[in-house]
Amino acid sequence: MTRQALFSETSPGVIRSSTCINALDYGFVKPDVRRSQLLLTCVLAGCTVTSTSDQVPTFETYVIRDLQTIHQAEEAYLSQFGRYGELAELGPGTSGARTPNMHAADLIPTTLASGEIHAYRITLTRTASGYLIHANPTDHKTGRHTFYSDQTNTIHRDESF
Numbered sequence: 001m002t003r004q005a006l007f008s009e010t011s012p013g014v015i016r017s018s019t020c021i022n023a024l025d026y027g028f029v030k031p032d033v034r035r036s037q038l039l040l041t042c043v044l045a046g047c048t049v050t051s052t053s054d055q056v057p058t059f060e061t062y063v064i065r066d067l068q069t070i071h072q073a074e075e076a077y078l079s080q081f082g083r084y085g086e087l088a089e090l091g092p093g094t095s096g097a098r099t100p101n102m103h104a105a106d107l108i109p110t111t112l113a114s115g116e117i118h119a120y121r122i123t124l125t126r127t128a129s130g131y132l133i134h135a136n137p138t139d140h141k142t143g144r145h146t147f148y149s150d151q152t153n154t155i156h157r158d159e160s161f
Contacts, residue, residue, distance in 0.1 A: 059118045059119045059120065059137070059142045059143050060143055060144070060145060060147075062117075062118040063117075063118050063120045063122070063135045063143070063147060064147065064155060066112055066117060066118065066120075066122065066135070067122075067133055067135060067147060067149055067155050068155070069108055069112065070087075070090065070108065070112070070122070070124065070133055071149070071153045072107075073085075073090045073105070073107035073108045074090070074131060074151070076105075076107050077089070077090060077105050077107060080105065081102050081105070083126075084126050084130055084131045084151065085102075085105060085107075085126075086124060086126065087112075087113055087115055087122065087123070087124040088113055089102065089103055089104070089105060090105055090107045090108045090112075090113055090124075091104065091105075091106070091107070091108050091109070091110055091112065091113025091114075092104055092106040092109075092110055092113070093106070116138065119137060119138050119139055119142035119143055120135045120136060120137055120138060120143055120147075121135070121136050121137075121138050122134070122135045123136075127150075129151070130150055130151030130152075131150060131151055132148070132149075132150050133148060133149045133150070134146065134147070134148045135147040135148070145157045145158060146158040
């Protein structure tokens with residue numbers, strides 16, 4: 001089982017890893033940056049460059065962005081309510097309340113708050129020190145990897161599939 005840190009908010013736009021993993025395919029690099037520029041940057045930074053011919057499944061790209069959205073929502077929720085929220089609490093809720101509150105903060109879309117999106121099941125668990133997020137593919141044909149993260153905002157990929 002190999003684990004790899006893909007992205008960290010502590011250094012935006014930088015993949016924290018010894019391997020430069022198709023950053024362009026994951027959407028972490030602006031579209032106008034050419035693949036050759038990205039590869040040169042990775043080599044100059046001392047990273048090892050993997051094959052760029054491997055395409056990241058679209059659903060994996062989406063779920064990484066969803067995890068980033070959850071991180072941003074958790075930070076906003078913490079500043080508003082003094083604690084981290086559950087996945088459903090981050091969403092708009094179902095009660096129809098017009099004003100965001102602790103039970104329906106309206107920080108993420110309903111589809112993401114439901115816990116199933118882009119062929120992944122997302123679970124969020126509050127812990128004593130923060131929270132833990134897991135994103136598991138619901139079908140291994142659409143997603144090959146499990147992703148996980150916590151309040152440190154570093155997204156990891158588990159290559160066990």
